[in-house]
Amino acid sequence: LEPEVVATDALRSYVAFHPRGVLGSIMPWNFPMWQIVRFAVPALIAGNTVVVKPASATPQSALNLEAAFREAGLPDHVFQVVLGDRTTATALIRSPVSVVSLTGSVPTGIAVAREASKDVKKVVLELGGSDPFIVAEDADLDAAAKGAVAGRFINNGQSCIAAKRFFVVDSVADDFLAKFAERMRNLKVGDPLDPSTDIGPLVNAGQREEIEGQVQDALAKGAKAVVGGHRLSRPGWFFEPTLLAGVTKEMRVLREETFGPVAPVLRVPDLESGIREANDSEFGLGASLWTRNLDRADELARQIESGLVFINGAVKSDPRMPFGGIKHSGVGRELSRYGLLEMVNVKTVEIFSGETGRPAPPKDTE
Secondary structure, eight states, rough: EEEEEEEOOOSSEEEEEEEEEEEEEEOSSSSTTTHHHHHHHHHTTTTTEEEEOOOOOOOHHHHHHHHHHHHHHHOOTTTEEEEHHHHHHHHHHSSSSSSSEEEEEEEHHHHHHHHHTTTTTTEEEEEOOOEEEEEEETTTHHHHHHHHHEEEEEEGGGTSSSSSEEEEHHHEEEEEEHHHHHHTTTTTTTTTTTTTTBBBSSSHHHHHHHHHHHHHHHHHOOOOEOOSSOOOSSSSSOOOOEEEEEOTTTSSHHHHOOSSEEEEEEEEEHHHHHHHHHHHHSEESSSEEEOOOOHHHHHHHHHHHHSEESSSSSSOOOOTSSBOOOTTTTTSOBBBHHHHTTTEEEEEEEOOOTTTTTTOOOOOOO
């Protein structure tokens, strides 16, 4: 991060980017290595040291990364891992770290922000998402159905940027549902260590019960399971890839984050209604919109209330682009130059002549 020279009335003026010191990070169980890398590498590049507390369910990933950094020649204590539960996380926040970064749920983010605010510490929060997937009347339905599978079932649906609410213009809804359902039926459920597997188990019994409860709520209120709808009777926390039609806004699958392989579809009369319904959410992380009318792409992206918008593509993180949300989906940004700036002190420096000093402010002429 080279200083940025700015023209002022000083001899020299520039913006400097200095390290913040020790940064603390509290990490989730999904993508346990990638999540740490995307935080730690930019933090180290910016000149900081880091302390990472991984999820209690995935400590070994963090320990393996710590060993890899050490083997690569990183000095001791520049990248450190601390293991434990919420008590450990609280202790990390209260320690002399200058920034606290969290990837996790909304309730956890609120708790972390509240604790960090007691010492006026900066927070970067990447929280939950309930990303809309909007299909316009002029969309390429084959491409949209393929993108829907990729966007919904990444990591068995256990991803903050997975597509979780599907809004389809009524005139193409039947065709889209048929194509989406066909692709879903071809997904292979099985051992996650088998490269041919598309859908593995959920992280634990509690997560499966949460998904099952959301699906049962939808079915009880009139939704139809076009595909799936049940847990699988096999060892492991498996739940069928599920496609729900006839979904309404009163159902939990549209009001809550569905962290599993469930795709609820809501028909809308037109694209404008789809965007309006998509924005009717406490979340604002990512969004995916499918249309052939690229002349409207910029306008449509502006209308969607989220931190990321992908036109004719599934939402993904790209190190070249900033990542983060609005509303209850988070504060601050990760990745790209904008993510780096979250980890530094952006310092104004103005240098004047030692003889004249700083010019006096202009006199009030009124």
